[in-house]
Amino acid sequence: MPILVMKFGGTSVADLDRIRNAAEKVRAEVERGYDVIVIVSAMSGKTNELVGWVNETSPMFDAREYDAVVSSGENITAGLMSLTLQEMDVPARSWQGWQVPLLTTSAHSAARIESIPRHNIDQKFGEGMKVAVVAGFQGLSPEGRITTLGRGGSDTTAVAFAAAFDAERCDIYTDVNGVYTTDPRITSKARKLDRIAFEEMLELASLGAKVLQTRSVELAMRYKVRLRVLSSFEESTPNSGTLVCDEEEIMESKVVSGVAYSREEAKITLVSVEDRPGIAAAIFGPLADAGVNVDMIVQNISEKDYDDHPEAVTDMTFSCPNDQVARAEKAILDAKAADQIGFSELVVDTDVCKISVVGIGMRSHAGVAARMFAALKAENINIKVISTSEIKISVLIDRKYMELAVQALHDAFELETNS
Amino acid sequence: MPILVMKFGGTSVADLDRIRNAAEKVRAEVERGYDVIVIVSAMSGKTNELVGWVNETSPMFDAREYDAVVSSGENITAGLMSLTLQEMDVPARSWQGWQVPLLTTSAHSAARIESIPRHNIDQKFGEGMKVAVVAGFQGLSPEGRITTLGRGGSDTTAVAFAAAFDAERCDIYTDVNGVYTTDPRITSKARKLDRIAFEEMLELASLGAKVLQTRSVELAMRYKVRLRVLSSFEESTPNSGTLVCDEEEIMESKVVSGVAYSREEAKITLVSVEDRPGIAAAIFGPLADAGVNVDMIVQNISEKDYDDHPEAVTDMTFSCPNDQVARAEKAILDAKAADQIGFSELVVDTDVCKISVVGIGMRSHAGVAARMFAALKAENINIKVISTSEIKISVLIDRKYMELAVQALHDAFELETNS
Numbered sequence: 001m002p003i004l005v006m007k008f009g010g011t012s013v014a015d016l017d018r019i020r021n022a023a024e025k026v027r028a029e030v031e032r033g034y035d036v037i038v039i040v041s042a043m044s045g046k047t048n049e050l051v052g053w054v055n056e057t058s059p060m061f062d063a064r065e066y067d068a069v070v071s072s073g074e075n076i077t078a079g080l081m082s083l084t085l086q087e088m089d090v091p092a093r094s095w096q097g098w099q100v101p102l103l104t105t106s107a108h109s110a111a112r113i114e115s116i117p118r119h120n121i122d123q124k125f126g127e128g129m130k131v132a133v134v135a136g137f138q139g140l141s142p143e144g145r146i147t148t149l150g151r152g153g154s155d156t157t158a159v160a161f162a163a164a165f166d167a168e169r170c171d172i173y174t175d176v177n178g179v180y181t182t183d184p185r186i187t188s189k190a191r192k193l194d195r196i197a198f199e200e201m202l203e204l205a206s207l208g209a210k211v212l213q214t215r216s217v218e219l220a221m222r223y224k225v226r227l228r229v230l231s232s233f234e235e236s237t238p239n240s241g242t243l244v245c246d247e248e249e250i251m252e253s254k255v256v257s258g259v260a261y262s263r264e265e266a267k268i269t270l271v272s273v274e275d276r277p278g279i280a281a282a283i284f285g286p287l288a289d290a291g292v293n294v295d296m297i298v299q300n301i302s303e304k305d306y307d308d309h310p311e312a313v314t315d316m317t318f319s320c321p322n323d324q325v326a327r328a329e330k331a332i333l334d335a336k337a338a339d340q341i342g343f344s345e346l347v348v349d350t351d352v353c354k355i356s357v358v359g360i361g362m363r364s365h366a367g368v369a370a371r372m373f374a375a376l377k378a379e380n381i382n383i384k385v386i387s388t389s390e391i392k393i394s395v396l397i398d399r400k401y402m403e404l405a406v407q408a409l410h411d412a413f414e415l416e417t418n419s
Numbered sequence: 420m421p422i423l424v425m426k427f428g429g430t431s432v433a434d435l436d437r438i439r440n441a442a443e444k445v446r447a448e449v450e451r452g453y454d455v456i457v458i459v460s461a462m463s464g465k466t467n468e469l470v471g472w473v474n475e476t477s478p479m480f481d482a483r484e485y486d487a488v489v490s491s492g493e494n495i496t497a498g499l500m501s502l503t504l505q506e507m508d509v510p511a512r513s514w515q516g517w518q519v520p521l522l523t524t525s526a527h528s529a530a531r532i533e534s535i536p537r538h539n540i541d542q543k544f545g546e547g548m549k550v551a552v553v554a555g556f557q558g559l560s561p562e563g564r565i566t567t568l569g570r571g572g573s574d575t576t577a578v579a580f581a582a583a584f585d586a587e588r589c590d591i592y593t594d595v596n597g598v599y600t601t602d603p604r605i606t607s608k609a610r611k612l613d614r615i616a617f618e619e620m621l622e623l624a625s626l627g628a629k630v631l632q633t634r635s636v637e638l639a640m641r642y643k644v645r646l647r648v649l650s651s652f653e654e655s656t657p658n659s660g661t662l663v664c665d666e667e668e669i670m671e672s673k674v675v676s677g678v679a680y681s682r683e684e685a686k687i688t689l690v691s692v693e694d695r696p697g698i699a700a701a702i703f704g705p706l707a708d709a710g711v712n713v714d715m716i717v718q719n720i721s722e723k724d725y726d727d728h729p730e731a732v733t734d735m736t737f738s739c740p741n742d743q744v745a746r747a748e749k750a751i752l753d754a755k756a757a758d759q760i761g762f763s764e765l766v767v768d769t770d771v772c773k774i775s776v777v778g779i780g781m782r783s784h785a786g787v788a789a790r791m792f793a794a795l796k797a798e799n800i801n802i803k804v805i806s807t808s809e810i811k812i813s814v815l816i817d818r819k820y821m822e823l824a825v826q827a828l829h830d831a832f833e834l835e836t837n838s
Contacts, residue, residue, distance in 0.1 A: 016475055050495065056435055058502040065505070068513050069498035072491040076469065079488035083477040086484070094487050098517065099563060144518060 001125070004034040005170040007136065007158035010044035012173050012232035013077050016084075022173065023084040025236055030090055030130045037121070037165060039136040039158040040081055042073025063108035067138070067148045071097070074135035074154070082133045092131035093124065097138035097146065102157070104139035104147045111139055111147035113156070116164035134161065155216035163223035170220065170227050171241075172212065177231035178242035179204065179211055181415035182259040187407045189416035193257065194239070197247040200257050201227075203358045203392045212244070220244065247360050255361035255368055256413040259406050262354040264322040265295070267384060267396055270332065272344035275312040282341045283316060283332070290331035295319045295354070296387040296394060316343075317385055319396055322350055352384060353402040356394040357409055369393050375412035381405055420544070423453040424589040426555065426577035429463035431592050431651035432496050435503075441592065442503040444655055449509055449549045456540070456584060458555040458577040459500055461492025482527035486557070486567045490516070493554035493573070501552045511550035512543065516557035516565065521576070523558035523566045530558055530566035532575070535583040553580065574635035582642035589639070589646050590660075591631065596650035597661035598623065598630055600834035601678040606826045608835035612676060613658070616666040619676050620646075622777045622811045631663070639663065666779050674780035674787055675832040678825050681773040683741040684714070686803060686815055689751065691763035694731040701760045702735060702751070709750040714738045714773070715806040715813060735762075736804055738815055741769055771803060772821040775813040776828055788812050794831035800824055 008022045029036050050070045054061050078094035085092035104111035121132045136154030139147045149156055155172060162170035184190040198221035205214045211229055220227045230241025273279060287294055296319040320328055325348060335341050362368045372393055376383060385396040397405055427441045448455050469489045473480050497513040504511035523530035540551045555573030558566045568575055574591060581589035603609040617640035624633040630648050639646045649660025692698060706713055715738040739747055754760050781787045791812055795802060804815040816824055
């Protein structure tokens with residue numbers, strides 16, 4: 001029998017009615033001829049309740065106990081889903097992480113999956129079980145204790161099962177019906193993509209499109225697991241949702257697949273930094289130590305390179321999430337006070353946002369950046385920082401132009417049409 | 420190190436404050452020099468919530484899935500209790516049933532404990548762990564699935580651990596501060612017993628005193644585990660609560676230790692039953708099949724024994740819980756319709772209650788029954804059925820006299836005084 005992995009997130013199993021709705025989708029796939037592995041999250045809200053109790057009990061908690069407590073939510077859903085399927089005459093049983101076993105490292109609360117031996121589940125499929133309902137997000141450490149994979153680890157569990165069981169596909173059921181060219185709340189022209197390449201999905205995920213966890217997409221890309229994102233709350237057909245797949249599976253590909261944005265960004269510039277070897281490390285080391293997620297980094301050429309300037313100085317600009325600005329400033333001023341770095345001025349701009357266009361087609365098409373910049377210029381939007389990767393161009397602009405910029409770029413790259 | 424087992428029921432761990440309160444009691448015992456095994460129930464209400472979900476999902480549920488779901492509540496408490504102890508600098512860790520492992524039969528939802536290998540927990544005690552917090556009420560089947568011991572199985576878990584680890588004592592923390600001579604709500608003269616024999620506790624438990632589960636007392640008696648019942652909500656001293664122990668540990672013993680009652684009883688009489696071999700089986704077989712818990716059974720002598728009566732007939736009376744009367748009547752009438760039994764009349768009395776006096780001292784003292792009947796007669800209370808065991812005398816009387824009878828018997832056997 002071909003194997004299908006289906007994953008249902010917290011909102012998809014939030015109560016008994018929704019569990020029944022999800023089970024109907026599982027039954028439909030069994031009737032299509034699949035042996036199914038279902039990965040379930042905790043009923044929405046449950047994990048937060050458990051985490052709240054742990055934090056209240058012990059602010060500096062023992063992560064092993066945290067994992068033992070927090071993993072309970074998924075166990076409950078797995079049992080209830082299995083019972084629901086049995087009520088529909090679908091032979092099903094639940095599996096907790098240690099029963100599979102899903103073997104992980106000992107890094108409690110952030111464990112990595114080591115392996116998933118197929119034997120136990122394969123044996124039950126052989127005995128007539130049609131659905132294995134697996135509690136997501138959890139595993140077993142070499143010491144025999146329960147581990148969790150970190151928040152959102154259920155997506156990763158699903159992809160890992162799909163890889164281990166050579167599944168035909170891994171369907172991620174969630175509360176949106178696919179991946180869009182951009183946020184439909186910003187432009188009604190946003191269009192659902194039928195397919196998107198792993199690399200594009202990765203860029204979109206890291207840019208804040210919350211459909212899939214970055215880690216699960218990375219894992220899917222590595223093991224070439226075909227991922228499908230679709231809604232629990234709509235009728236599913238074999239073509240529902242968006243398929244995240246290898247780019248070879250994508251026949252026609254536009255230059256740009258989507259426009260992403262990140263609203264709460266900040267831009268920090270160190271003016272007239274002394275330009276010497278090691279200066280970047282001297283700046284970004286303390287920022288990393290302070291837990292600042294530095295995103296874009298731009299260093300202009302040094303003045304000595306083009307002028308007869310007596311001192312070798314340059315301007316260094318970086319961006320980070322807005323709520324980390326205070327920490328970033330402190331780390332930089334401390335480093336200056338300790339004479340680790342020198343600069344003349346610290347300029348902070350907390351009113352910026354980031355707009356990105358993403359597409360694997362960029363690799364083979366020139367002029368994408370020029371087209372992007374022209375579209376922004378046509379709206380009189382000033383670009384403050386530019387950063388590019390092989391399949392992405394990101395810019396920082398004033399936050400007030402965010403929606404306008406997304407709409408202009410969506411139009412400029414003709415994303416509302418499929419051809 | 421001597422080992423102590425401490426068990427906390429649902430109301431004793433109902434929220435984080437109560438878990439902290441319970442943990443304080445555990446710490447006090449560690450400071451007294453014990454290695455402690457703590458058995459925890461689910462936070463009160465949690466198990467009912469889980470059972471409710473299972474029943475709503477699947478009325479004829481797969482008991483294996485029921486167990487997987489319902490055992491989650493204890494796992495949560497075990498982790499939270501362990502974290503709370505760690506916050507108090509007490510080295511503790513949580514253990515789920517499968518981690519110990521507590522090995523059981525495969526009778527899901529009503530599994531029996533087979534064995535508790537000591538190795539894993541002993542090893543951790545050897546490494547400096549002072550408290551093993553074990554999720555009660557659950558175990559592992561030979562098939563590697565989670566079992567539960569049935570409702571209230573946490574008491575049984577505690578006694579089984581005390582037996583397996585040769586514990587000095589098994590302390591059952593609950594919401595009452597011990598075992599009383601009778602229900603203090605019925606007479607303010609009720610007195611807490613310092614000690615009570617296993618056999619007496621068994622009779623009281625089966626008579627509806629809800630302090631301890633019958634099954635856990637049986638297990639304690641078999642393995643001579645000294646059980647102490649005490650309150651989570653009072654300061655504990657080494658002499659708190661009531662010690663349930665072997666009668667050899669009880670120095671002075673009254674003839675009667677306590678007066679128990681059961682309010683909702685019914686009395687059913689089959690008049691003029693044909694008296695032939697096998698008639699009892701023909702009556703009580705169908706009742707057992709119908710799930711009726713028959714308690715007292717009284718058969719009067721047959722009329723042919725004392726009279727020249729042409730037919731051999733007798734009257735057969737039994738008692739059962741009031742809410743099982745309809746089922747009992749149906750079973751009997753069905754058996755009559757099928758010609759399995761014959762009788763002239765079925766008399767049902769649903770307005771009775773059962774009063775019992777219990778005491779190991781009865782074995783060596785004559786006249787206890789006479790004293791009981793005299794006390795009831797003095798209050799003009801008519802006795803409808805009498806049944807006796809070696810250490811117990813039970814009577815059925817009209818329900819309206821229940822409180823009066825308890826008070827009269829408590830006085831008659833001078834239970835308010837200790838000597």
